[in-house]
Amino acid sequence: xxxxxxxxxxxxxxxxxxxxxxxxxxxxxxxxxxxxxxxxxxxxxxxxxxxxxxxxxxxxxxxxxxxxxxxxxxxxxxxxxxxxxxxxxxxxxxxxxxxxxxxxxxxxxxxxxxxxxxxxxxxxxxxxxxxxxxxxxxxxxxxxxxxxxxxxxxxxxxxxxxxxxxxxxxxxxxxxxxxxxxxxxxxxxxxxxxxxxxxxxxxxxxxxxxxxxxxxxxxxxxxxxxxxxxxxxxxxxxxxxxxxxxxxxxxxxxxxxxxxxxxxxxxxxxxxxxxxxxxxxxxxxxxxxxxxxxxxxxxxxxxxxxxxxxxxxxxxxxxxxxxxxxxxxxxxxxxxxxxxxxxxxxxxxxxxxxxxxxxxxxxxxxxxxxxxxxxxxxxxxxxx
Ligand code: ATP
Ligand code: MG
Numbered sequence: 001x002x003x004x005x006x007x008x009x010x011x012x013x014x015x016x017x018x019x020x021x022x023x024x025x026x027x028x029x030x031x032x033x034x035x036x037x038x039x040x041x042x043x044x045x046x047x048x049x050x051x052x053x054x055x056x057x058x059x060x061x062x063x064x065x066x067x068x069x070x071x072x073x074x075x076x077x078x079x080x081x082x083x084x085x086x087x088x089x090x091x092x093x094x095x096x097x098x099x100x101x102x103x104x105x106x107x108x109x110x111x112x113x114x115x116x117x118x119x120x121x122x123x124x125x126x127x128x129x130x131x132x133x134x135x136x137x138x139x140x141x142x143x144x145x146x147x148x149x150x151x152x153x154x155x156x157x158x159x160x161x162x163x164x165x166x167x168x169x170x171x172x173x174x175x176x177x178x179x180x181x182x183x184x185x186x187x188x189x190x191x192x193x194x195x196x197x198x199x200x201x202x203x204x205x206x207x208x209x210x211x212x213x214x215x216x217x218x219x220x221x222x223x224x225x226x227x228x229x230x231x232x233x234x235x236x237x238x239x240x241x242x243x244x245x246x247x248x249x250x251x252x253x254x255x256x257x258x259x260x261x262x263x264x265x266x267x268x269x270x271x272x273x274x275x276x277x278x279x280x281x282x283x284x285x286x287x288x289x290x291x292x293x294x295x296x297x298x299x300x301x302x303x304x305x306x307x308x309x310x311x312x313x314x315x316x317x318x319x320x321x322x323x324x325x326x327x328x329x330x331x332x333x334x335x336x337x338x339x340x341x342x343x344x345x346x347x348x349x350x351x352x353x354x355x356x357x358x359x360x361x362x363x364x365x366x367x368x369x370x371x372x373x374x375x376x377x378x379x380x381x382x383x384x
Pocket of ligand 2: 268271272330332333334335
């Protein structure tokens with residue numbers, strides 16, 4: 001392809017040379033014929049010594065003049081024919097100059113299909129790539145700043161009340177009843193625990209996000225893992241007066257996965273279902289296994305998440321407004337962690353929410369191979 005373009009350009013230059021040479025020859029021929037005739041006429045008229053007569057028997061000076069006229073005609077014709085290419089090269093060089101000065105809005109129109117048009121197309125692509133890269137860089141800088149602001153805010157909130165309660169407890173003038181004291185200590189303890197969870201989540205998330213967690217992939221029975229997890233949640237179900245159900249089309253299913261990470265993934269989903277689906281009275285965990293894929297869905301009922309918020313749930317620190325103001329006390333990292341774990345397993349995660357329930361669906365590969373790209377690129381794997 002590249003050679004083809006280069007050949008096209010060379011062919012055009014050679015054609016232009018041939019055309020210019022032919023044109024120069026024609027002009028020279030015209031000059032020689034006419035001037036010789038003029039000279040002959042002068043000689044016939046008996047004006048031997050006149051200027052025109054010189055052309056009848058041209059000497060070296062006249063011959064040199066003919067040659068010079070030929071060269072001048074050839075050069076002018078060639079320059080005219082090459083003007084388009086020259087203008088294009090000037091355009092390219094100006095564009096390169098602009099780009100080097102930081103003007104990334106520069107583009108060059110792609111004209112024709114020779115080396116220069118290929119160069120223009122490459123230049124446009126390069127500028128586009130640089131622009132995209134810079135946008136990405138800016139976006140990541142913005143997210144980082146947002147992350148730091150969120151962390152600072154989320155750490156400060158419990159810390160402020162811990163400090164407040166400790167000040168109350170330690171005030172020398174306080175004549176607090178022992179019950180009040182106990183209550184305040186309990187609140188302080190709960191807030192400190194919340195702070196601890198937040199820091200743990202944050203560490204967990206950054207570790208996963210920056211690929212610092214090495215996966216230990218083994219054979220995991222997904223049915224057993226989920227039924228054990230649900231059992232562990234038993235006190236929480238009781239606490240919220242929730243019924244739960246585990247449905248599976250197979251009694252057991254071995255898949256290649258990191259058991260601890262999967263437990264963390266489903267822990268987050270079940271935890272959310274309990275936290276946000278308490279009014280729905282029922283939680284259903286469904287496993288559907290085929291030969292190559294296992295689909296696990298966690299469904300809770302009650303609050304319907306607005307459609308426009310669904311794609312945002314997996315963003316770190318995102319919490320639906322209602323749960324932000326309510327007392328569910330999350331940090332908004334659970335689903336971001338879940339998404340990372342799914343990505344690490346080459347799977348997909350999605351959510352739907354309507355009057356039939358809020359359903360988080362995870363699809364995992366039975367034969368997940370850590371060394372292979374599985375469901376496509378991370379980031380393309382989320383379904384809403
Ligand atoms: P964390 O899990 O870090 O303690 P969190 O539960 O607020 O905090 P995520 O698990 O990421 O964070 O969930 C993000 C938001 O998505 C929640 O705040 C909640 O608004 C909404 N959400 C998540 N799961 C459900 C669900 N099963 N039903 C309704 N809303 C949900
Ligand atoms: Mg959560």
